[in-house]
Amino acid sequence: xxxxxxxRRRPVRPARVVLHLFLGTVAVGWLFPxxxxxxxSFRSYEYTAANGYxxxxxxxxxxxxxxxxxxxxxxxxxNSAYITVPAVLLTLFLASCVAFVIARFSWKLNIALLGxxxxxxLLPQQALLIPLFRMFTEIPLPAWMSDSExxxxxxxxxxxxxxxxxxxxxxxxxxNYMKALPHELYEAAMVDGASVWRQYWQVTLPLCRPALxxxxxxxxxxxxxxxxxxxxxxxxxxxxxxxxxxxxxxGEFFTDNNLVSAxxxxxxxxxLVIFFLLQKQFVRGLTLxxxxx
Amino acid sequence: MSDLPLIQADxxxxxxxxxxxxxxxxxxxxxxxxxxxxxxTLMVLVPxxxxxxxxxxxxxATVLLSGTNWDGIGPISEIEWVGAKNYDDVVNIYPPFVPxxxxxLLWLAALFVVATPIGMFLAVLLDKELRGSRFYQTALYLxxxxxxxxxxxxxxxxxxxxxxxxxxxxxxxxxWYGDPNVNxxxxxxxxxxxxxxxxMLLYLAGLKGVDPSLREAAAxxxxxETSTFFRVVFPVMRPINIIVLVVTVIESLRAFDLVxxxxxxxxxxxxxxxxxxxxxxxxxxxxxxxxxxxxIMLAVSLVFITIYLWTVMREDKR
Numbered sequence: 001x002x003x004x005x006x007x008r009r010r011p012v013r014p015a016r017v018v019l020h021l022f023l024g025t026v027a028v029g030w031l032f033p034x035x036x037x038x039x040x041s042f043r044s045y046e047y048t049a050a051n052g053y054x055x056x057x058x059x060x061x062x063x064x065x066x067x068x069x070x071x072x073x074x075x076x077x078x079n080s081a082y083i084t085v086p087a088v089l090l091t092l093f094l095a096s097c098v099a100f101v102i103a104r105f106s107w108k109l110n111i112a113l114l115g116x117x118x119x120x121x122l123l124p125q126q127a128l129l130i131p132l133f134r135m136f137t138e139i140p141l142p143a144w145m146s147d148s149e150x151x152x153x154x155x156x157x158x159x160x161x162x163x164x165x166x167x168x169x170x171x172x173x174x175x176n177y178m179k180a181l182p183h184e185l186y187e188a189a190m191v192d193g194a195s196v197w198r199q200y201w202q203v204t205l206p207l208c209r210p211a212l213x214x215x216x217x218x219x220x221x222x223x224x225x226x227x228x229x230x231x232x233x234x235x236x237x238x239x240x241x242x243x244x245x246x247x248x249x250x251g252e253f254f255t256d257n258n259l260v261s262a263x264x265x266x267x268x269x270x271x272l273v274i275f276f277l278l279q280k281q282f283v284r285g286l287t288l289x290x291x292x293x
Numbered sequence: 294m295s296d297l298p299l300i301q302a303d304x305x306x307x308x309x310x311x312x313x314x315x316x317x318x319x320x321x322x323x324x325x326x327x328x329x330x331x332x333x334t335l336m337v338l339v340p341x342x343x344x345x346x347x348x349x350x351x352x353x354a355t356v357l358l359s360g361t362n363w364d365g366i367g368p369i370s371e372i373e374w375v376g377a378k379n380y381d382d383v384v385n386i387y388p389p390f391v392p393x394x395x396x397x398l399l400w401l402a403a404l405f406v407v408a409t410p411i412g413m414f415l416a417v418l419l420d421k422e423l424r425g426s427r428f429y430q431t432a433l434y435l436x437x438x439x440x441x442x443x444x445x446x447x448x449x450x451x452x453x454x455x456x457x458x459x460x461x462x463x464x465x466x467x468x469w470y471g472d473p474n475v476n477x478x479x480x481x482x483x484x485x486x487x488x489x490x491x492x493m494l495l496y497l498a499g500l501k502g503v504d505p506s507l508r509e510a511a512a513x514x515x516x517x518e519t520s521t522f523f524r525v526v527f528p529v530m531r532p533i534n535i536i537v538l539v540v541t542v543i544e545s546l547r548a549f550d551l552v553x554x555x556x557x558x559x560x561x562x563x564x565x566x567x568x569x570x571x572x573x574x575x576x577x578x579x580x581x582x583x584x585x586x587x588x589i590m591l592a593v594s595l596v597f598i599t600i601y602l603w604t605v606m607r608e609d610k611r
Binding site for chain 2: 016019020023024026027028030031033034036037040048052053054089094095097098100101105111113114115116117118119120122123124125126127128129130131132133134135136160161163164165166167168171172195196197200221224225226227228231232243244246247252257260261263264268271274275279282283285288
């Protein structure tokens with residue numbers, strides 16, 4: 001976009017200047033809450049308490065040190081990884097299986113199957129909480145899988161719930177993507193005697209890499225950001241992933257906004273890094289399907 | 294989880310090869326070997342069981358439980374059927390219900406009437422080939438990657454009574470998150486902050502898909518930019534408009550994280566989703582009653598999910 005307009009020299013039009021001024025102001029305004037959090041996180045509480053927040057000075061990185069230690073961020077980041085990594089891999093694997101079958105074979109049930117998966121992604125989670133909560137407290141797990149010995153308060157439970165909820169979206173996107181692959185590929189593979197599994201694993205999946213990359217980026221962000229299930233299906237404070245541990249953090253940091261801001265910045269860092277590194281994938285994933293070609 | 298992405302039949306990622314006729318698909322199912330048939334069955338069955346077991350069965354169970362007086366502790370055999378009593382109680386003797394419905398509707402109105410048009414307007418501006426458009430876009434959708442729980446924290450730095458920026462600059466004494474007269478508005482600003490970027494992104498992608506010759510034709514006919522948008526471009530984006538509408542409704546219904554991190558959905562921040570949760574994980578475990586609330590949510594969401602599926606599936610067939 002920028003490259004196109006940069007190449008041509010056009011006379012500066014007042015309308016454009018107004019447009020840039022307007023968009024610039026909006027953009028800075030939009031970034032402001034985040035910038036404010038970053039700014040506050042680098043200032044000492046004593047300084048801002050004495051001089052107010054509308055001031056400059058009192059620079060320090062102590063807030064980060066304190067926040068990291070009191071809120072035990074190291075542990076919670078690790079918990080987030082335990083949940084996010086398997087959940088994303090499993091979601092992509094299961095969703096691509098279903099999508100493959102939907103795209104490869106035409107059954108009368110295909111539309112129903114697609115609807116069943118897609119709709120599951122859109123239901124309000126809170127509406128399913130009551131039976132699910134009860135179910136999780138009834139299903140036993142061996143002690144080596146979870147010290148709670150139940151699906152409730154275990155990483156396994158959270159992974160499964162996230163997978164079940166995220167599958168629908170991925171099935172939808174992937175099945176559309178796979179439907180666009182030329183069918184001759186499979187015919188050629190069948191001539192070679194390739195089994196259905198090999199067609200899926202060696203023909204279809206490699207061709208779906210762009211879609212899988214976009215979905216993986218998106219799903220990592222979403223599952224990392226997931227708040228509700230971890231809040232209600234976990235009990236042990238030590239096992240909470242980062243996003244839900246925010247809830248406990250509120251009590252500890254309540255009186256010190258500088259600590260709150262340092263904590264917020266720490267929690268935001270993984271998603272911001274993903275966003276800046278994989279911005280294209282992220283946007284592509286969100287708008288997958290919004291435009292042709 | 295709070296994102297409902299735009300999903301539609303056409304692809305933003307171009308498929309690696311040209312589409313061909315799909316006439317051959319499916320006819321050969323009967324020719325599959327026994328192993329292949331087992332594999333195909335497993336590929337569908339395992340994910341299906343997971344989604345049915347963890348999403349659809351609980352949904353059905355919620356509806357069933359809403360007609361009972363179960364307290365969640367006693368054995369299933371002691372459950373008594375009470376008919377519509379729970380619904381009657383929800384509406385008539387549960388004080389937070391009316392504020393919660395009002396807040397959910399307010400949430401919907403704020404996102405739909407304020408945030409969505411702003412997002413659309415910004416998308417239209419950014420759709421012009423502007424220098425620095427990337428920067429503007431990035432700034433606007435940066436909040437979309439943050440969780441709503443985290444957004445609650447970030448805005449606390451602005452809203453807090455003693456240490457917040459708002460009172461620091463204007464010298465007020467308002468506790469923006471705590472005062473039940475204003476807190477829902479404060480929260481809506483934060484929710485809208487995120488929603489605008491999200492809608493902007495969806496419309497921006499939608500606008501790129503609009504055939505440029507339509508606009509050129511309108512321009513040749515002497516139509517102004519504004520009237521071209523409303524008479525030509527906007528109607529062409531109809532599927533996206535419907536999807537944005539549904540996304541906004543469902544987001545408003547699922548709103549939860551933001552109010553839960555602030556005060557667990559009390560004191561001016563009641564939402565139906567928070568009430569359901571309070572009735573289950575709180576001290577008072579009122580299963581039948583909470584299920585009635587949850588069923589109301591389910592019913593509303595299913596109406597819009599149907600519209601959504603109908604729209605995307607129809608696009609699919611084209």
